[in-house]
Structure formats: structure tokens, C-alpha cells
Amino acid sequence: VGVKHTVDYNIKVKVKDGKVAKDVKHSMNPFCEIATEAAMKLKEAGVVTEIVAVTIGNAKAAESLTKAMAMGADRSVHVVGEQAEIDGLETLQVAKVFAKLHEELQGDIYFMGKQAIDDDQCHVPQMVSALLNIPQGTFAAGLKVADDKSSIEVTREVDDGSQTLSMKLPAVVSCDLRLNTPRFATLPNIMKAKKKPIDKKKLSEMGIDLTPRVEVVECAQPVERQGGGKVADVD
Amino acid sequence: MMRGMSRLATRGGARYKSLLTLNEDEVALQDMVKAFAKEEIAPYVMEMDEVQKMRPELIQKCFEQGLMGIETAEQYGGSDAGFFGSIIAIEELAKVDPSVSVMVDVQNTLVNNAFFRWGTDAQKEKYLRMLSTNTLGSFCLSEAGSGSDAFALKTRAEKKGDEYVINGNKMWITNSGEAGLFLVMANVDPSKGYKGITCFVVTGDNPGVRIGKKENKLGIRSSSTCEVIFEDCVVSKDAIVGELGKGYKIAIEVLNEGRIGIGSQMIGLAQGAFDTAVKYSMEREQFGQPIGTFQGMQHQQAQCATNIMAARLMVYNAARMKEAGENFVMEAAMAKLYASQVAQQVASQAVEWMGGVGFVKDYPAEKFYRDAKIGAIYEGTSNIQLQTIAKMIQSNL
Numbered sequence: 027v028g029v030k031h032t033v034d035y036n037i038k039v040k041v042k043d044g045k046v047a048k049d050v051k052h053s054m055n056p057f058c059e060i061a062t063e064a065a066m067k068l069k070e071a072g073v074v075t076e077i078v079a080v081t082i083g084n085a086k087a088a089e090s091l092t093k094a095m096a097m098g099a100d101r102s103v104h105v106v107g108e109q110a111e112i113d114g115l116e117t118l119q120v121a122k123v124f125a126k127l128h129e130e131l132q133g134d135i136y137f138m139g140k141q142a143i144d145d146d147q148c149h150v151p152q153m154v155s156a157l158l159n160i161p162q163g164t165f166a167a168g169l170k171v172a173d174d175k176s177s178i179e180v181t182r183e184v185d186d187g188s189q190t191l192s193m194k195l196p197a198v199v200s201c202d203l204r205l206n207t208p209r210f211a212t213l214p215n216i217m218k219a220k221k222k223p224i225d226k227k228k229l230s231e232m233g234i235d236l237t238p239r240v241e242v243v244e245c246a247q248p249v250e251r252q253g254g255g256k257v258a259d260v261d
Numbered sequence: 262m263m264r265g266m267s268r269l270a271t272r273g274g275a276r277y278k279s280l281l282t283l284n285e286d287e288v289a290l291q292d293m294v295k296a297f298a299k300e301e302i303a304p305y306v307m308e309m310d311e312v313q314k315m316r317p318e319l320i321q322k323c324f325e326q327g328l329m330g331i332e333t334a335e336q337y338g339g340s341d342a343g344f345f346g347s348i349i350a351i352e353e354l355a356k357v358d359p360s361v362s363v364m365v366d367v368q369n370t371l372v373n374n375a376f377f378r379w380g381t382d383a384q385k386e387k388y389l390r391m392l393s394t395n396t397l398g399s400f401c402l403s404e405a406g407s408g409s410d411a412f413a414l415k416t417r418a419e420k421k422g423d424e425y426v427i428n429g430n431k432m433w434i435t436n437s438g439e440a441g442l443f444l445v446m447a448n449v450d451p452s453k454g455y456k457g458i459t460c461f462v463v464t465g466d467n468p469g470v471r472i473g474k475k476e477n478k479l480g481i482r483s484s485s486t487c488e489v490i491f492e493d494c495v496v497s498k499d500a501i502v503g504e505l506g507k508g509y510k511i512a513i514e515v516l517n518e519g520r521i522g523i524g525s526q527m528i529g530l531a532q533g534a535f536d537t538a539v540k541y542s543m544e545r546e547q548f549g550q551p552i553g554t555f556q557g558m559q560h561q562q563a564q565c566a567t568n569i570m571a572a573r574l575m576v577y578n579a580a581r582m583k584e585a586g587e588n589f590v591m592e593a594a595m596a597k598l599y600a601s602q603v604a605q606q607v608a609s610q611a612v613e614w615m616g617g618v619g620f621v622k623d624y625p626a627e628k629f630y631r632d633a634k635i636g637a638i639y640e641g642t643s644n645i646q647l648q649t650i651a652k653m654i655q656s657n658l
Binding site for chain 1: 297
């Protein structure tokens with residue numbers, strides 16, 4: 027399960043000096059919580075044997091891994107980067123990290139949130155699928171695993187309704203709002219999460235080209251909404 | 262001079278970011294309780310208050326979340342999250358509903374606590390497990406004729422062979438409406454005065470215990486406060502918690518710790534009232550501006566925030582001292598005294614900041630105002646706290 031440590035959804039984001047103010051409370055991306063829950067449901071149904079939570083972020087991102095493990099993930103991988111490296115990280119590079127980790131993890135299903143609520147890019151699951159040349163079931167609102175565990179059926183919410191796709195494993199599934207309601211981690215599980223292993227890797231040592239391909243030209247607060255006005259008539 | 266000073270700074274000065282710093286687990290616990298309170302408690306607060314009853318599903322969920330055995334060891338089914346874990350949980354719950362907060366507080370800081378400190382291994386295995394899984398507990402000390410003067414209690418426990426027969430009426434007992442386990446202070450030998458007071462554990466299936474009148478209260482109305490009647494209640498001598506005649510000690514020490522829990526409930530209450538009213542004051546406009554931007558309001562809000570900060574520091578300090586094994590009796594008394602005063606003051610201000618809307622039941626402010634009052638009364642009245650503090654100050658002279 028890919029989880030991202032993002033700005034907490036309760037925070038009102040402000041732009042300071044042309045950059046988004048990042049020294050605010052962070053927590054697990056809400057769609058990543060849904061992804062973790064989806065994986066847990068499969069584990070509880072006996073379909074999945076092991077859940078590995080993965081994050082790419084600064085040292086503090088480990089909090090989201092702990093949360094995933096408190097929800098039931100068995101272990102974690104933390105790809106750690108310096109703050110400057112993380113700030114400059116683009117979605118293609120994130121996808122490349124996941125692709126690289128696949129060599130070691132050999133996951134059957136890669137669960138991710140459909141998008142992160144900080145940059146709302148909605149790129150990574152699709153890019154991982156392309157890089158690994160495996161199928162993708164994005165915006166999942168429903169999921170079924172075949173009895174022989176060789177394929178899954180993903181029901182996706184699309185603009186004109188819902189679409190159900192069948193795909194062979196391994197596959198990437200990106201989770202949308204209506205897939206499930208994430209559980210609260212119980213207190214005993216929060217305490218147990220401390221003892222679960224986190225495998226740390228350095229972003230700079232993963233052999234991935236981190237040169238930016240996108241240049242941020244401007245970053246500004248949206249224009250304040252002006253109040254309405256009264257007009258004499260609408261002719 | 263300069264060299265000496267910089268050595269001081271590196272040696273110990275900058276070790277803590279702030280006295281309010283929480284470790285990782287405490288942050289995780291806090292986040293979980295906050296989310297839990299928002300989703301599972303907030304929608305039902307007013308309804309539970311009106312009908313004066315805690316939703317059974319909510320009590321069940323608190324058990325499922327591990328909130329009823331916060332400090333209890335894993336081997337007894339608990340969460341092993343430490344005393345400070347209880348304090349944080351109690352505070353976060355009180356920000357949403359002080360009634361749920363006190364239920365969790367009594368369970369953890371009074372009932373579980375008594376077993377941690379004085380329970381035999383057999384009692385711990387049996388009762389801590391029940392208390393962390395599905396059984397709500399009550400602490401039965403007060404009676405109609407003995408509140409602050411706790412040792413004047415009249416409930417008797419007569420020895421009959423290997424058993425004791427308990428007779429008496431307890432009053433003002435929190436959680437009793439739903440409890441399945443009662444810790445009752447009864448005197449086995451009134452000729453010994455308070456040194457006859459003994460702590461017994463009575464389970465709800467005992468035919469000699471029943472719940473009497475439920476009080477119709479000003480505040481924390483969904484927390485059941487009832488009479489507990491012991492009539493020829495027979496228990497074996499194994500039901501004694503701690504030693505015969507040492508119940509007074511259990512009562513005092515357990516309440517010293519519970520005091521910090523109440524302090525935490527009060528700061529949570531104050532914060533909940535504050536947050537709700539301040540938010541409103543920045544939305545409500547009069548004379549062309551949000552009422553919160555008038556200087557008079559700003560000053561009041563600043564004073565309240567300062568008072569809450571001070572109370573929180575006192576509560577957290579007492580809690581950390583207890584965890585560290587330090588003598589914390591005076592600090593706990595001060596924390597509870599002050600926190601209950603701040604809660605009343607802030608809750609009262611919050612009603613005023615919200616104006617007419619603060620006075621009606623459609624909005625949360627009036628409930629916080631009513632709930633705050635109990636802080637100065639239960640688990641040791643403010644006058645008793647003042648007495649305790651004075652005694653400790655003067656005994657050091």
C-alpha cells in the first residue's frame with residue numbers, strides 16, 4: 027500500500043513567499059487511508075497474506091507508516107529523502123521508486139489513494155502501471171478478487187456512471203472515496219505498531235534520476251472571491 | 262562566565278521542545294481519539310444529554326477502541342499506553358463530550374488503577390480483563406452522609422466465616438447505571454474508625470447489589486450517576502482488594518491520581534467551549550465586521566487562551582510527575598482546582614461570545630457551561646483541594 031504523508035485535511039493551506047507553507051500538521055492522505063483499509067479487508071478475508079506499507083518522504087513521514095501498521099499493515103518500507111529532495115520530487119520519480127521497489131517486494135496488488143490532497147496530481151498509480159507494464163484499476167469504488175487469485179475485478183467510477191474491468195495480477199488499484207470507510211486504529215494496535223519493522227532506504231541511493239522535468243513558474247493563493255453585486259436589471 | 266553559561270545550555274537547557282511535547286505514540290493516540298470523538302460521539306452529544314443516557318453502542322465502541330483499558334497491560338487485554346495516554350484520551354473526549362470523558366476517566370484512573378496497584382495476580386487476570394473488554398466499572402465511596410468526610414461512611418461489611426456481607430447505600434456513583442463491576446468501600450470494624458475501611462470488588466451479577474435512583478443532573482447528564490444499594494451482598498474474602506482495613510489508603514491514593522484525570526477533562530471541556538465560540542465569533546458579523554475582531558472580544562479570548570494554557574501545563578506536569586514516580590499530590594490538587602476554575606470561566610465566556618445562540622440547546626456552548634460546574638465538586642471539592650494544598654505547603658515550613 028502506497029501511503030503519502032500530506033498536509034492534514036483540516037489545515038487551511040496558505041502560500042508564503044511563493045511556496046506553500048509546509049510547516050503545518052501532516053497526516054496520512056485520506057485516500058491512502060482508504061487504500062490501507064481496502065488491503066486490510068482482503069487480509070481479513072484471508073485473500074491477502076501480507077500488507078507492506080510504503081512511503082517516500084522525509085523522516086516524519088514515518089508517522090503515516092505507523093498509522094498504516096496500526097490499521098493492520100504487517101511491515102513498512104520508508105524511502106527517506108532530505109527535505110530539499112522531497113520538495114523537488116515529481117510524480118514520475120515517485121512512480122519510478124515504486125517500480126524499483128517492485129523488484130524486491132513483488133507485490134500482487136499495489137493499492138494507492140487515487141490522488142494526494144496536497145498536489146492533487148493523480149499521476150502515480152497510472153505511471154507505476156505503465157512503468158511496470160501491469161494493468162491499472164483507477165478510481166476504484168468496488169473490488170473483487172477472483173477465487174484463484176490470478177485476477178481482480180475493479181468497479182470504477184467514471185464520468186458517466188460506473189465501469190467494471192477485469193485484470194490479471196499483478197495490478198495497480200487506486201482507491202476512490204466510496205470504496206470503503208477506513209477503520210479507526212484501535213489503541214492496542216497503535217501501541218503494537220511500534221514493534222512492527224520499518225525498512226529504511228535512502229532516496230538518493232535508489233539509482234533514480236531525480237532531475238526535475240517540470241519548472242514551477244508561479245505559486246499563488248487563489249484570488250479572493252468577490253461578493254456579489256446588485257444590478258438594476260438583467261437586460 | 263560565558264564559557265560556564267554555554268556549558269549549561271548544552272548540558273540540559275534545550276532538551277524539550279516544550280512542556281506540552283507528546284511522544285509519537287501519544288500523538289497517534291490523540292489523533293485517533295480526536296477522529297473517533299468527531300465521528301462516533303459528536304453527532305449524538307445533545308441527544309444523549311437530553312435523554313440522560315449514554316448510547317450503549319458508543320460504550321461498546323469505546324471498548325473496541327481500547328479506550329477502557331488504556332494503561333492496562335497487554336496480557337490482560339489492555340492497550341498498554343501509559344497514564345499519559347489516559348490523560349490525552351480524557352482530554353480529547355472532553356473537547357467533544359465531557360460525559361463520555363468522565364466515563365473513560367473513572368474506568369481508567371479509578372477502577373483499573375485500584376487493580377494495578379493493589380490487585381492480586383488472580384484479581385488482575387479476572388477483573389482487568391473484564392474491564393478492558395466489556396465491563397464498565399464504578400467506584401463506590403460516597404454516601405448520603407459522607408462526601409468530603411469520606412471516612413465517615415456507614416456501609417458495613419460483616420465477616421461471616423470466609424465471607425463478608427455488605428450492607429449500605431452508596432450515592433453519587435458515576436457509571437453505575439451501566440456498570441458490571443463495583444469497587445465498594447465498606448467498614449469491617451467501625452470500632453477502628455477509618456482503619457476498618459476495606460475495599461471490596463462486587464460484580465454486577467451478585468444478587469445483593471442493585472441500582473437505585475438515578476440523579477437528574479445539571480450537567481454531564483448522559484453520565485449515569487445513581488444510588489448503589491448493597492443489601493445482604495455476600496462476597497468471598499477473595500473479593501478484598503488490597504488489605505483488610507487499608508481501604509482508606511486505596512481511596513485516597515486512587516483519588517489523588519483520578520484528580521489529574523478530572524483536571525484533564527476540565528481542560529478538554531474548556532478547549533472545546535473555546536474553539537466552538539471563537540470559530541463562531543469569526544463568522545458572526547455585526548456592525549460590518551466579525552464580532553471576534555472587536556478588541557474587547559480579542560482581549561477576552563486572549564485571556565481565556567492564556568488560562569487554558571496555564572491549566573494544561575499544570576495537568577500535564579502532574580501527569581508526567583506521576584509517570585516519573587515523583588510525589589505529585591500537591592501538583593495534582595492544584596491542577597484539578599485550577600483546571601475546574603478555568604473550565605467554568607471559559608465555558609461561561611463562550612456562552613457570552615456566542616450571544617443568543619450560546620443560550621440555546623441547538624449549539625454546544627450551553628452544555629459546556631452546565632457540564633463545567635461539576636469540576637469544582639467531584640473527586641474532591643475545590644475547598645478540599647485548597648485544604649490539601651495548604652496542608653502540604655505548611656507541613657514544609
